Amino acid sequence: MNKSEIVELLLVEDNPQDLELTLRALKKANLANSIKIARDGAEALAFLFGEDGQDKRTYENGPRIIMLDLKLPKVDGLEVLQRIKADPRTQSIPVVVLTSSKEQIDVTECYKLGANSYIVKPVDFEGFASAVRDLGFYWLLLNQAPRIVG
């Protein structure tokens, strides 16, 4: 399999500025090697499960981690999270929820649905960048994601 086909990180983000800043932070941390970007929930689901949701693809080639914004057009982040965690093929992929919201209800709901981490995107970008960097390292490099051998 071609190395370029390997997707290490699926970044689901609709806000173009947030997207650019996140990519910048990831790049600075040398984590931007193979990133798939989805601009809304539907696109994320299509990538993960195929257009018809019946894709028989395997997940050997990733993504190894999903960074998911909660507030998304079409299908919102919580629903995407739920679909990921409900499907046996994807449920072991760590999901880091990215959101502007500090609302307790979001945090609780995300963990209930099986989110692995939760990053509140602060206004202070340095804080955000370091959080992304730390979490990226943690999940991509330190944490061995279970591999499904076909």
Place this chain on the structure above:
Amino acid sequence: MKAFPHQEPFPENRLASNWPIDEILHFLVEAIPNAALLANEEGLILHSNKESERLLGYSHDELKGNPVDALVPERFRSQHPAFRKSYARNAESRPMGHGRDLFALRKDGSEIPVEIGLNPVQTAAGLVIVAVIVDISERKRAEEAMQALNADLERRVQERTAMLQTFLESLPGLYIVLTPDFDIVAASNAYLSATMTKRKEITGRNLFEVFPDNPTEGGSKATSELRSSLHHVLQNAETHTMPIVRYDIRNLDGEFEERYWSPINSPVLGGSREVRYIIHRVEDVTAFIKETPSATDDARLDQILRERMEAEIFASSRKVQEMNRQLEAANKELEAFSYSVSHDLRAPLRAIDGFSLAVAEDYGPLLPDEGRRYLQIIREGAQRMGTLIDDLLTFSRLSRRQLEVAPIEMNHLVHDVLTELSPLLEGRSVDIQQGDLHPALGDAALLKQVWLNLLSNALKYTRRRDSALIEIGSASQGDEMVYFIRDNGTGFDMRYADKLFGVFQRLHRAEDFEGTGVGLAIVQRVVHRHGGRVWADGKVDHGATFYFTLGATHEQI
């Protein structure tokens, strides 16, 4: 014998049998105290006396030899000869005129009402009629006056009667007037309206015919009690009060309505204390009876009250539910709003801060110092706005959060808060004196926020003191427990005390003491939601004391 009142002396020597009749007649005519004339069968005046001459205004000579017809008013004159002839054929002593009003025509043309008596006398010369004329003008006048008086009296009696009738009819009470046979003579309007009857329908009719036995309650004693009461009044000529009776009234639709009455019967006495009338007065006590529950009605009344209360409770609970629903809807809206604010307002700020940082990182070396300083100011502005949004959201979240009230160990709560704040104490000399705090009833999370804000304020504003002193305590005041925090910090000007607790209100410049002006607003909001009060005391450079109560909740612990 009394002498006749005229001038000629009685001729004694002529009282002989051979005294001629006409002389005797003349003499007698003069002796009559009224006007009198002698006339022959043809109606010619033979002689007149002084009184007749005075009454008629003629002299003796003017009358003598003339027809009596001339003394009859013109309108009757043509009939007079016939009357005369008829009288001559059947002459007898009788009043003239047969009930007709007679008038005499005087010489001056005026008429006087008269009565005339006719008396026939047979003489040798033939029939002579003595007509005695009585002037009845005075009597007529008296009669007319009497008639006028009578008419006036009659009118006044009628007026008075009508007035009395009106009085009776207008009396606010329910009255009827009965004859001793119980026929209805009069009724008050109130009675008619209460019994739903009309005056012309009942006046003149018998009471028991108009109001027969109670139709709805065959066994009712009402009618028999009324009858015996009326008889009591007739026999004893005294007022009799009857017990309250039920007597249902047929209304205009022909249906009977339940009515209760309190009747009193009083006699109207005549001159010899006989009962002329009975006044029957009733009071409609239906409303009173129906509102005064008898023992047997208690259950029914309870039932009614209970139903009423249930209906009211149902209505108010419906209202409460509706208001709760509205409140919930408003809260949901507010939540959605806050959610949107926290997401959407922060994103542009993040872009401002993030790309300013990117510029500084990537092109910093190309920028002059001033340029880099400006970038820093941009970032600080964005970050400060981020903090403001966060604080505002916290404030809003605390405001609408449901209170979870439970007993709170204030000592523990404050201890936890101080532990949380310990990083702020590093490198400072702060003496915190915590007295024993009275436990409270309240929402622990919210009250923790109160202590957190007040204590961090105290630490903030004592920052410039070489040795800061913060006292924490509680004291009972009336039925309230007052908690306080006293510091020896910068204090504040009491003139602006009312601005302390407003959102975004600050009494210090940001470069002196950082802050968003939301902390004390949160304190006030939480305290108010607990039903308490918060206030502050201070003096510039002499520290400040903040007090708060939580209502009287401590009493319940």
